[in-house]
Amino acid sequence: MITQLFDHRVVAKDESELDYRLRRAFERCFESLNGCHYAYFVMHKSLQVKPRIISNYPEPWLEAYKAADFHLIDPVINHGMKCIAPFSWREALESTEPGQGNDVFTLSEKYQISKGFTFNLHDSNGLFAALSICNTEHRVDFEQVMMNRTAEIQMTLIRFHNNLTASFTPSELFPESGDTSLSDKEMGILKWVVMGKAYSEVAAIHAISVRTVKFHMSNVVNKLQVSNAKQAVYKAVSLGIV
Template sequence: MSTLFSDTHDDNGACKNYLGKKIAQFGDFKFAYMILNKKNPMETLINTNYPSQWVDIYKERNYQCLDPVVFSALQRVSPFPWDESTPISSRQKTAEIFSHAKNYNITTGYTFVLHDHSHNLAMLSLTLNGSKSIDIEGQIHPNKACLQMLLANVHESITTRLRETARNNRYNPNAEKDPLSARENEVLYWASMGKTYQEIAIILGVKIRTVKFHIGNIVKKMGVTNAKHAIRLGAEWQLVKPIAR
């Protein structure tokens, strides 16, 4: 994981406190600030006052790759409301995500969006604290401009600070790291071309169990349940790279 997306306790704590104070001026909200690498969705930074149990589940299962709110944000530049009926192109696990989220009163919210020059998606999502039934969109509407600027200012501040840390460590923050290894990409590529495990083994000159091993790693990295879903998700996220011939 790159330095930009590594967990830095001091920076995350300061950002969380700052966001908490600023957002409290507009209402009683829970919030989640997320940075997601659009070229490698497995790389994310999440700063939130959501319940820690939900955050652990979200990270462990790579829900950012399946979250309908994230998919909606990728296609927008303007803020938008969402709930458990928000559509998604990959429908697997959608119900599961909101099923878990319901346990923490996270079913309705409003998200602000920012796409930066480093191919990152930044999101600031707000949900109501507790089980209040007020109209979240109506409460946020008068403050939309202020909250959008808050996202822009926080994102610029934290990414600038993290890049400075990266430079001090003589690390190139612009270097892209592929989410899949070269061999995993080959396996996923040929699988996406409709090849069977046996055919992939012949093409790559390996045993079938080796192909299955790589498929297992791909499924685990993507946080999905099977190879078919990994192929579809790889295509949606443009993770599968053509094989040079």
């Protein structure tokens, strides 16, 4: 019998009100995953801010993971950042250079978190999200079950993520980021610049002055934490922001 792990009445240690609300919303959305250990991970690809994690993994492991910023070396997150299709953690480890991130799995094994499957997405707001489901019970058919349910779980992940981004601004999800999300005007101008349009052409398209175009691009450069417009274009494209 599968143990019921989704208890909406329990507030985890040091869990903020927003984290609690998000966890409840997530578990309502993913009721079909009852009995599974999961971790929903979302981060801004272009901002140096800590990710937000919704999970029912053991609290000691979550605390250690966040405190040590393990997401920076986690093979699962690093692999997910580079691909679109769902994948097993075995695939992530196989694609990782020897010695890079192995410590994360060595430590996680103490909490029965070493085998699993991850679904991921990259949205138009520059966010990367990953839903990892852990094979805590060591089922031999786990990967096959995940593959059979890929469409269902991936679509549920998309719906939840869409609701999340529609309900909360980046500054609410990542309070330490401040006002660093690109505005609609900045995104519009950046997209034309990425397409190779000169500032004069972008100005004509938006019916604004070249000086105003330069002003918005200067803001884009600052928000993407780069040195010039050329680097901003490269970073925006490489991160999938445009």
